[in-house]
Amino acid sequence: MGAKMAHKVLLTDCADEPGLIAKITGVCFEHQLNIIKNSEFVDNQQQRFFMRTEFDGELDSVRFLTDLSAVLPQQNRTRLVDAGRKRVVILVTKEAHCLGDLLMKAYYGALDVEIAAVVGNYEILEPLAQKFDVPFHYVSHEGYSREEHEQAILKVVEPYAPDYVVLAKFMRVLTSGFVSRFPNRIINIHHSFLPAFIGANPYRQAWERGVKIIGATAHFVNDNLDEGPIIKQDVIPVDHSYSADDMAKAGRDVEKSVLSRALALVVNNQVVVNGNKTLVFK
Amino acid sequence: MGAKMAHKVLLTDCADEPGLIAKITGVCFEHQLNIIKNSEFVDNQQQRFFMRTEFDGELDSVRFLTDLSAVLPQQNRTRLVDAGRKRVVILVTKEAHCLGDLLMKAYYGALDVEIAAVVGNYEILEPLAQKFDVPFHYVSHEGYSREEHEQAILKVVEPYAPDYVVLAKFMRVLTSGFVSRFPNRIINIHHSFLPAFIGANPYRQAWERGVKIIGATAHFVNDNLDEGPIIKQDVIPVDHSYSADDMAKAGRDVEKSVLSRALALVVNNQVVVNGNKTLVFK
Amino acid sequence: MGAKMAHKVLLTDCADEPGLIAKITGVCFEHQLNIIKNSEFVDNQQQRFFMRTEFDGELDSVRFLTDLSAVLPQQNRTRLVDAGRKRVVILVTKEAHCLGDLLMKAYYGALDVEIAAVVGNYEILEPLAQKFDVPFHYVSHEGYSREEHEQAILKVVEPYAPDYVVLAKFMRVLTSGFVSRFPNRIINIHHSFLPAFIGANPYRQAWERGVKIIGATAHFVNDNLDEGPIIKQDVIPVDHSYSADDMAKAGRDVEKSVLSRALALVVNNQVVVNGNKTLVFK
């Protein structure tokens, strides 16, 4: 009802028109909010305006949003979100490096997430999750259809009500049925510099092509394999002396680093999806 | 007198107080200016507010600045500058790589500068300047005191009325007398990752220390050698097989690249000096 | 006939078998050659041995190669090459940045090449070549079939007897007829991080995909467009605020840098083609 101290992020997403920065920051000023960081972007092709406004202060959200809607174009997808910790569930298969990095960074406070649970289609990573007192759910895919397996995963995941689902080297393709339950809320790490080497065995493909750089890509998952909005990419140099296995081994460091940094951007409300791309506000 | 089409950058620099973004962008809106890019920064230690607002539109500068001063704190160092091409004079000694890169980039339009003249304390780079039809002035230091030499340079430089003076591997220390003529308008490239290896022979120093990375630093020149506000830095990896000469050779690429990129930021009005540091707006 | 002072590189390329390093460096020792740098690589899949041995000393090439052939497997593709300057012809279309960088680096000695000539299918870059006193040949493609155009280019290029042909943003696809005249001696710069964005308008493709990094690839040209052995790749970060044009503009720097560095590796005899890949010896 009344105003209370808040640390929030306003993500404006509306048709472009003159004066939007002045109008929106003007409403913030009237509400005596302290703007910590403000960044805007205009998509000239779509004539669309985006702004990320991080602020704190005593906030009466209802009044604030009402006043905002008076200055914004009628049709808009503007959201007011909390700046705090997010809850995630992590899906894994057999590889430990990405999961390990997320657990460790959450443990020492470098990543502002609560890892509510880990779900694996193999049991092998259960001891790693347990070290950090995170519940591990073993949901094997063997003997089940893809849909049955995903239903079993959903049954485990949904009670945790995660803000985001993180695929930390989860080596199975998700159906659109599953994906549609978490629109723009599933983050995957793909072990190549997309769109190079889509699909299986990207390191093998990279080795065969003789590339001099390998990379990793964190992206939101949509219906098309490895084609969702890209959040973060990074690369490392390799040379002719690397076998495909050496590339895979060297690639682990960039995979875990890209996934962790992408997740940090997402939970910090710096990432806005715009069609099949992301805006990443500094 | 009246309004005319303009592409300008407003660089706000004033004490911090609530509502400045709203107020300043509000004035832009009232003047029907189209904001292309807006970035702000608050120096919390100094309680100082900085904002870079790039816009175009029909501008009546006098009315605009009057309206602005009504909303800004009284004491402020806000400036309204043109977005267009800047005029520079380049000082050199013997090495061609930085001068060559600036001439070439200006030639094919990658750097929005008019290189009005090149001044050298040796003649060796005259043919290079001439290739690009840029006047070259040979001002030898031999037989002159430092002050006499600087006076001779000034006499050549000042008629060009340069926006910036670029030291493209000019291997002489400037006195404060010279520096004070172009406050925060002299840009130097130092061939180390400052503050490591201040002074002479930084590559030799780097080699002796056995570093694994070498770098370059572009900075504004002030009274203290190599201690002015840093604009841009970059590094490249080296290893034990590099002699000091190999480092110097490898370093040329990063020197020219850092100087060119620093100059591009400066002429694009993205750099604001704040004490002995720079703010570099994206 | 007799021995003379030489600075040479021996590029061994033969079936792998035990003791090759000892045998080859042993022959060097017997000939009192001073090995400056020695690097080897075994392609375990092909069971093939590669070694780059850079040396100087008084060399009787005939005796040296005879002694070598006594210790090497019979079938081998070992070559003895000069360490010195190479002669290149550069093909261009309209863009100046890669040509400009090569001309400038050759001018101040950062690239050990003699640029014998520049050939353009437009006249626009003629003044740039002339600044550096390099002959420019205008060979328009208009009104000619692809084969006729290539014949006209060959007629201009071949008299220069270039060691390498460099495509410095030459925007036409070469037929296998042309390519076969310079096997593994044509170097191209492709303005993407291959194999991503093969073909036309890679920056447009990159922008549409919303990648966060763009790159460039220097490669030897073979019959398949953009599929020859990769020599060098590099990348730069971009973000959502870049238009396709901004990416192209930012990409120029990485294009010219990758092409120059690839050419430096090639002329320094550090690059050996192994199937559709390169070995790049440090």
Place this chain on the structure above:
Amino acid sequence: MGAKMAHKVLLTDCADEPGLIAKITGVCFEHQLNIIKNSEFVDNQQQRFFMRTEFDGELDSVRFLTDLSAVLPQQNRTRLVDAGRKRVVILVTKEAHCLGDLLMKAYYGALDVEIAAVVGNYEILEPLAQKFDVPFHYVSHEGYSREEHEQAILKVVEPYAPDYVVLAKFMRVLTSGFVSRFPNRIINIHHSFLPAFIGANPYRQAWERGVKIIGATAHFVNDNLDEGPIIKQDVIPVDHSYSADDMAKAGRDVEKSVLSRALALVVNNQVVVNGNKTLVFK
């Protein structure tokens, strides 16, 4: 006594003279050893020859070393070392990120070390070590002289007979008494790009200087603070919006990555100390 299968690294370190590569690889060949990787370096200033020869095969070490000494200059510091896992003890203070990364990488096999124990001058990291079943020893410095504290640490460390002692953000200066017990076997991570910002609070120093890049340096510890042979360095970009705390936070990632990679190089026998520098063989 007799020959047995071995995977070893021969680290040759002797006065330079002609034919060393041929002679040493010749001895390997006579002993029917399979050279996996061979890299050499000549320090021209010191006229000293270094070579790293990694091989496997049936090895009679005594005969091998005898045959080697027949071909090497009499005075030499050549060593034959095992290629396998190394044992380390880690010293820590309060920060978790470097220790966490080492524990995690050892856990999933990305770092070929046995972490025998962790020693802390605070108790705070005990739970982290325990998660990975590594003994933690709390050795407080409070109420003790520096020498007494080091004696207490030595008493704990020495029974583990570690190959290397790793200072993973151990925030105390070691005396030469301690250091001399582990010559070139103590690895430290310093949170700056040495030699910039030696000593305390490097992030604060970096922030005050307004640098645009921050870094980390892993080095062997000798008697002079932060002045031992550098093994590995890396950097990350920062900008004016970073406070000293933001830099420290951002720097953690590069600190842990540099320390882990330096340790990997060391345990893989790729690092040779040459005076106050390191050679790092690829």
